[in-house]
Each structure stands twice: as C-alpha cells, then as structure tokens.
Amino acid sequence: MSIVCAAIAPHGDLLIPELCGPRERDLAADLRAAMARLASRCAAARPEVAVVVTPHGIHLEGRFAVVTAGRLSGSLGGEAPAATSSGEGHAQSAGTEGGEGGAGGPPISLTVATDRDLAQAVLVALRAAGLPACGVSFGGNVPGESVMPLDWGGLIPLWFLGGRSDPPLPAVLVAPARDLTLEQHVRAGAAIAQAAAASGRRVFFVASADQAHAHRRDGPYGFDPAAASFDRLAVELVKADRLERLLELTPATIAAAKPDSVWQMLMLHGALAAAGHWQPEFLAYAAPTYYGMLVAAYLPAVGAVSPSVRPGA
Numbered sequence: 001m002s003i004v005c006a007a008i009a010p011h012g013d014l015l016i017p018e019l020c021g022p023r024e025r026d027l028a029a030d031l032r033a034a035m036a037r038l039a040s041r042c043a044a045a046r047p048e049v050a051v052v053v054t055p056h057g058i059h060l061e062g063r064f065a066v067v068t069a070g071r072l073s074g075s076l077g078g079e080a081p082a083a084t085s086s087g088e089g090h091a092q093s094a095g096t097e098g099g100e101g102g103a104g105g106p107p108i109s110l111t112v113a114t115d116r117d118l119a120q121a122v123l124v125a126l127r128a129a130g131l132p133a134c135g136v137s138f139g140g141n142v143p144g145e146s147v148m149p150l151d152w153g154g155l156i157p158l159w160f161l162g163g164r165s166d167p168p169l170p171a172v173l174v175a176p177a178r179d180l181t182l183e184q185h186v187r188a189g190a191a192i193a194q195a196a197a198a199s200g201r202r203v204f205f206v207a208s209a210d211q212a213h214a215h216r217r218d219g220p221y222g223f224d225p226a227a228a229s230f231d232r233l234a235v236e237l238v239k240a241d242r243l244e245r246l247l248e249l250t251p252a253t254i255a256a257a258k259p260d261s262v263w264q265m266l267m268l269h270g271a272l273a274a275a276g277h278w279q280p281e282f283l284a285y286a287a288p289t290y291y292g293m294l295v296a297a298y299l300p301a302v303g304a305v306s307p308s309v310r311p312g313a
Helices: 029-043 116-128 152-160 182-199 226-240 243-248 251-257 262-275
Strands: 003-009 049-053 064-067 071-076 108-113 133-136 147-149 171-175 203-208 210-212 278-286 293-300
Touching: 003 029, 003 152, 003 182, 003 262, 029 152, 029 278, 029 293, 049 116, 049 152, 049 262, 064 116, 071 152, 108 152, 116 133, 116 171, 116 182, 152 171, 152 203, 182 203, 182 243, 182 262, 203 262, 210 226, 210 293, 226 243, 226 251, 226 278, 226 293, 243 262
Parallel strands: 003 203, 049 171, 049 203, 064 133, 071 147
Antiparallel strands: 003 293, 064 171, 071 108, 278 293
16 A cells, blocks of 8 residues: 545644634634545545644754654643644634633643554655654653654644544654755655555655745734735645645745745655655635635545656656
8 A cells, every 4th residue: 555645734723613712713614624524535545544744843953853752642722731732823813812822721632643663664765765864752762652742733634634533543743844955855755655655554644734924914924925925826736736836936935925834745745746646626725814724635546557757856
C-alpha cells in the first residue's frame, strides 16, 4: 500500500465550536461543514495511519523534524498548558472571550499513538534523499515511552480526521524547515511517499495549513493586499491541480502575505507526484478573521498510472 488519500486541512481554532466565544461560533460554519466532508472522503479510503505535516510543533534550524515519541498528546482552550495551547490566539483575535485559543471553558484534548515504525522509515527516507532531518521526542529518555506535546497544527486536523476514532488513528508528525529551499520541501514530500509505499500501510497525508495571515488591520500581522492575492492563487492552484506553481513565489510575496501553508503544500505536492495521479476536490475557503483557511481532499484518480519521474527531477 501507499498514500491512499490526502488533504489540505486548516488548523484555526474557529473550526472547533468549543474553542469559540458566542460571537464566533458561526464565523466558520462552512469550513466546519467542509471538514466533515473531508473526514468522510478520507475515512472511505480506510487509512491505517496519518502523516501530518505541521508548522507549529518542533522547529529545528536547517532540518526537517520527525517525531519519534511513542504518543502525541495535547489540549486547547480553557487552562490548557502553554506548551500545547495555540500560541497564535487564532480564535481570540476574532473576538473570543476568555483566554488564549478558547472561550475559557473546559479544554478539548486529544491523545494518539505514534506509528514509530513509519516515523523511523520517514526519517531514513529523508536522509537517503540527501535532506537534513532529525528525529525528536520529549520528556522520557526512552522515545517509545515518551509523550510529545501535540501542537494545534496537529491537534485540530486530527480532531476531525481520525483522532477521535475508536481506536484513534495513529499518526506521524513531521515539521517543515522554512530556512530550507522550497524545492527541498518538494523532495521531502516525495521521500515521505516512498517511505509510505515501502511500509505496507494505508497512509493518509495531511498538510496542516492556514493561508495568508495579513487580511485585517487589527490582526497581529497587520493588513497587506498581498494576503487576498495569495489566497486567490492558492484556491486557483488547488482547483487546477497545479500546486507546483507555488515554487514560483518570491520571498517578497511570501513575506508580505504571511502564509502558513507554502511549505506544507509543497510537501503535499511532492508526496502526491511521487505516489500516483490524484483528483483534487476543493471543499471550502474563507477568511473569517485575519488568516485564510482552505479545505481540500485528494483521492486517487480512477485508472491512473503511477508516474515514472520524481518531482523536481
């Protein structure tokens, strides 16, 4: 087996009603409905493990990071620990009453097992592709017994996509490295696809990604018209199945629009290009606050033939 489904999934707090104040619960209704449709599409593919590329966990200078801890566990909202609550205050910035990342009620929490065999295979594949990569764990000195804090970039997509199943869908968390090139992120995605193919597992690839973060003057990053332009481009590229065009973005455009998506979406592109031919399904886009959110599903195209050339070759 290999990658059997994939997704672009946002990680804004507004997606989860329990994390919103009364005035915010209707702001992302269409996005929540799209996440429910995404969950249904991907559940039908019967994945056995999710690989989640998240930008909000481990940050290693000049290296991709692969979590090798035995479990992933985190909370959001209420009095959630600072290490696992949303540092960006996504919902709060839209007017949520209470505290960081939530409405002040009981926190939501999620715990899932790490597929450590696949995590190690991903780490080996990244290094074999000539990419700098490091395995990481947290707390206990025995990685298989340690528990890694689950950041909101991982928790929120998994909240919808298998993390609350019985049993929860195991996961592998991978972090991009923004100081590496965009082309290296494409190659990293291809390496993950190769590890997935060799694993014999049915793998669900999730690019956890919010879009531009400069949509509002009262947001923490201010306003720039580049944000709307970037998000229009992201929607167009998903609909046209042309994610490779993200490689054409200039550093100035990225700096002005402040997207939280380019690197994960290019890893998705690399993984899908290496794993077969895919049919994208654009499900929703909205910018209910200072950042944009896009939801899309990728399922194998019927009758497709696997490509013979690696992306970026």
